[in-house]
Amino acid sequence: MECEDAKVKADRSRSKKPTRQQIMQRKKQIEELIRSAYSSTKDHLSHFPNFHNYNTNNGLSLFLESGRGNKLSSDLKNYIQKLLKVNMEGPYGAEWPAEEKVKRREMSSPEALYIFVYNKESIVGFVHYRFTIEEEVPVLYVYELQLEPAFQGKGLGKFLMQLVEQIACNSGMGAVVLTVQKQNTSAINFYLTKLRYNISSISPSKVYQQMGVIGQEKSYEILCKTFDDEAKAVLEES
Template sequence: MESKGLSRNNRENKAKPKRKEIIEKRKAMDALIKVASAEKDYLSAFPAFRHYQISGLSAFLESGRGDKLSSPVKQFIQNLLKANMEGPYGSEWPAEEKVKRREMVAPEAHYVFVRNTSNASSGEFLTTSECEKTSASCVEERGPIVGFVHFRFVIEEELPVLYVYELQLEPHVQGKGLGKFLMQLIELIACKNHMGAVVLTVQKANSAAMNFYLCKMRYVTSTISPSRVDPLIGIEKSYEILCKTFSNEAKAILEEPLELVHSV
């Protein structure tokens, strides 16, 4: 009887460190997310990605945050989302639009905005913070916004990840390599902030987006995607969750030769 009691105590003692380890791991991930989310300008670490130029398009990228958006920028985001996503969502769009409007202005919503500078003045570009310190006309002088990425740092399946909520471009700047350029930047931001993966949701009806992520960007269907969790549930759902995880080797490749990542 006594030996059984000791055996049970030993098992309990062995379980305690495991529980403690899980708690400490969660604290470490929460701290990682907090640090990553506190950054004000994610482009500051990647100056080569401030500008994008290809035949017929010259663009400037800048950072933003959901609770700092101006009214015109909010309206632009709403209009572009409706133009690009109403079709793929179909009858689900009215309800989804309300959700996206709430998500858009959350403090944890981070942005990379793309401004078309093809017809803007050729003067020196200011950073977002510098622009805010000057006049409101500065924004217009730097060209109109033609696209954006909305992303957040979250924990999915016990892994800290960068979750891409939206990647939206106006039709006239699509097909110019800009989407790939933005996703390469996102992957760099994820690696720099020690995230384990980039995750995103794509509507099945959006065949162009599905092809872009699966074929061009080499994303795969996540284990938490409906079709992977349960094929029957997957048939009913209108979306897939895609991801790209980063090994140490992949992180090294992403973090070193910016020229290769920068190429279209």
């Protein structure tokens, strides 16, 4: 997928070092992009009517709704906590108790944006994403993609990530970035093989490799899919 916001074009000339004024202008443009993406009047899902429903030939019929972390009901908060525990306690292992506390704080943040997936009876999964800056590149960061076990392996995860990528492009972001536990091998295969994401140059394994550091490993990788040359150079190739 290729996309680029007209307001924030990468400087393609590598023969000249950018001036301080150009650097400051670029910084302001990125900050404005992030502010615009977080506008309280924006419902990102509304821009993509083809993604409001997910229907399959075998009778699966689902619909999507947007949400914000500071407007979650108690029922939604409880659901998020329970599904996270079901899906992530295993991959995190001994790190889960501490990580669970972090995720509990994150989910109610005003910066937490959601896409919730429902069937006729109940909620069956969600995406938690945010707009942020990584290495001076505006990105959409996927904090969570969680589905009920019974709804995994049905193409829904790919559908939701395609939606996320459309939202990123429409908002002028240079990439979609996410973190995945190394123990979660099915998720790593899903992103790298099926969705063609790459291990980012800012992922610990790549950073340690570039530094020549041996024996220091983290339990996670940072993956990305970039949409323009600038983001690619910074998040994949540097």
